[in-house]
Amino acid sequence: MIRQDEQSETTTTVDIQEEVQRMLEAYSGADIRVAHLLCDRHADAANGVVLQYEDATGGGTSCTYSEIRDLSIKFAAVLRGLGVGRGSRVATLLPRTPELLIAALATWRLGAVHLPVFRTFGPEAIQYRLHHGAATVIVTDAKNRPKLKHIQEPGHPVAVVTVQGGQHDLEELPDENDIPFWRSLHAAKEEIEAVAVSGDDPFILIYTSGTAGAPKGVEVPVKMLAPIEAYMRYGLGLVEADRYWNMADPGWAYGLFYALVGPLLIDQTTLFYNAPFSIQATYRILMKYGVTNLVTSPTVLRMMRTEGFPEGFRKNINLRVISCAGEPLGAEAxxxxxxxxxxxxxxxxxxxxxxxxxxxxxxPPLRQPLRPGSAGQALPGFRVVILGEDGTELPAGQSGELAIDTEQSPFFFFRGYLQDPARTAERFTEGGRYYLTGDTARQDADGYFYFTGRIDDVIKSSGYRIDPHEIERLLISHEAVTEAAVVGKADPVRGQIVKAFVVLRDGHGGSADLRENLQRLVREQLSGHAYPREIEFVDHLPRTPDGQVQRYQLREDAAA
Structure with missing residues (x-):
């Protein structure tokens, strides 16, 4: 295996395809122990730190691999006592805490499946995931426990393990039937060895929501560890000396894959900051922990630009690389x-x-010059293409649907949505050759991809197909605008009209003149048919906790 600190000089001489094959072989066998790969094999290193943790009070701790291994062994015994075994589903409804890491590793130690539930979900969304995913245990904390009041259904009992009052569970449990996390863990005596599973077995079940219908369950197989490792090494370029902070929450796929699983897989310390987001706290964490490799969202960068830096910030940070995902980046960012x-x-x-x-x-082996507006090139192990409406591949320069060639993508492992063959079929072309992402994009002659939006986000007005992201980038370029989001609003004549929600910089008011100036900017710089016929000035845009604009909420607001 290539050492991370040798990456810059060694992997330039290594055939990337050989590395892809090595990763596939490492995680595709019949005798794979996930807890060993993510934790146990790193535990013998002296003082090897797996987690830096800090909460809203500024208090925190660092946990070594050996400590987390021992704690996860004990908690695995607790889970086994609750009937958890190979293939069982264990849900977590937890913030970014050491308990989340312990619970996930204990689940994988038993050959079971981790089902993350994001903590801002309401009771109905939680209940759906638990019962559709057949979870038999959920691990939560006192703050989120009230959301589980009505989860029990006839024939489908769910055991609730609750973190309460720190490492000794000193406070009274919210429900007399709950199992105390820390007290049960400390009382456990059985030594649990990591259970062997195959590369085809699922180790994560995660739900993704679309624009309509119930959430869709995605079973993630163990061999998905191969593209996760590839992304950590090639996409994020992590090296051994890095201090890594991925700001995404592990309740979502990106945070789970690349803030929890990925760092542990390659023996990299990860950082959990468990507190409400603020840009000032972000500055403090960057300086305090000397972060060198940052993964964040465009929203955070926009807030930095708007609020400015604290005194001495530039002199006290050690950033080496920054990566973003979630929405297109313009040249200005x-x-x-x-x-x-x-x-x-x-x-x-x-x-x-x-x-x-x-x-x-x-x-370095794959680094290429950046091109404004491009998300880059295909990662090793994937062949990514642009398809036309007839399902054929389009040449460079033409826009269509972003798709993955499943026959020439050894890292493609999506098997379909859990118990949902109809929506699974919608994701593939006839015969299964191409996986359809539902996103529109174009590819240039050098293999760079330019994401333009969700097919669902495209606005259809008077026969025109309008890309909302192009309008947003233009609006944000105005000196008075800090953020903008564009959606379609139903119109009896045009089908839809373009409506923009605009957040202004301090010192600017939402006047009729400014509204006209912004409309003129889009008409003159983009197109006469694409300008926002309605502009609403708002204090903020609705966002998910990981920073993505909630367009469905804006569409509902526009229709109200």
């Missing part, structure tokens, strides 16, 4: 990051179903 943070900003693209598939690679 890339230029600002390079100028004000002294680091090139690398955009990247992926989905819950397949992981990351396109990247502006950070690792």
């Amino acid at each position: 890339m230029e600002w990051t390079q100028t004000h943070l002294g680091v090139a900003l690398h955009d990247q693209y992926g989905q819950t179903e397949v992981g990351m598939v396109v990247a502006n690679h950070q690792a």
Whole structure:
């Protein structure tokens, strides 16, 4: 295996395809122990730190691999006592804490499947995931426990393990039937060896939501560890000396894959900051922990640009690389990051179903010059194409649907949505040759991909197909605008009209003159049919906790 600190000089001489094959072989066998791969094999290193943890009070701790191994062994005994075994589903409804890491590793130690539930979900969303996913245990904390009040259904009992009052569970449990996390863990005596599974067995079950219908369950097989490792090494360019902070929450796929699983897989310390987001706290964490490799969202960078830096910030940070995912980046964001943070900003693209598939690679063997607006080139192990409406591959320069050639992508492992053959079929062309992402993009002659939006986000007005992201980038270029989101609003004459929600910079008011200026900007710079006929000035845009704009909420607001 290539050492991370040798990457810059060694992997330039190694055939990348040989590395792809090595990773496939490492995680595709019949005798794979996930807890060993992610934890146990690193535990013998002296003082090997797996987790740096800090909470909202500024208190925190660091955990070594050996400590987390021992704790996960004990908690695996607790889970086994609750009937968990190979193939069982164990859910977590937890913030970014050591308990989350312990619970996940204990689940994998038993050959069971981790089912993450994001903590901002309401009771109905949680209950659906637990019962559709057939979870038999959920691990939560006192803050989130009230959401589980009505999860029990006839014939489907779910045991609730609750973290309460620190490592000794000193406080009274919210429900008399709950199992105390720490007290049960400390009382456990059985030594649990890591259970062997195959590369085809699932180790994660995660739900992704579409624009309509119930959430879709995605079973992630153990062999998905291969493209996860490839992304950590090539996409994010992690080296042994890095201090790594991925700001995404492990309740979502990107955070789970690349803030929890990925770092442990390659023996890299990960950082959990468990507190409400603020840009000032972000600055403090970057300086305090000397972060060198940062993964964040465009929203965070926009807030940095808007609020400015604290005194001495530039002199007290050690950033080496920054990567972003979640929404397209324009030239302005890339230029600002390079100028004000002294680091090139690398955009990247992926989905819950397949992981990351396109990247502006950070690792020297694959690093290429950045091109504004591009998410980069296909990651090793994937062949990514653009398809026309007839399902044929389009030449460079033409826009269509981003797709993955399943026959020539050894890292493609998506098998379909759990118990949902109809929506699974919608994801593939006839015969299964291509996986359809539902995203629109184009590819240039050098293999760079330019994401333009969700097919569902495209606005159809008076027969025109309008890309909302192009309008947003233009609006944000105005000196008065800090953020903008564009959606379609139903119209009896045009089918839809373009409506923009705009957040202004401090010192600017939402006047009629400014509204007209922004409309004129789009008409003159983009197109007469694409300008926003309605502009609403708002204090903020609705976002998921990991920073993505909730367009469905804006569409509902526009229709109200």
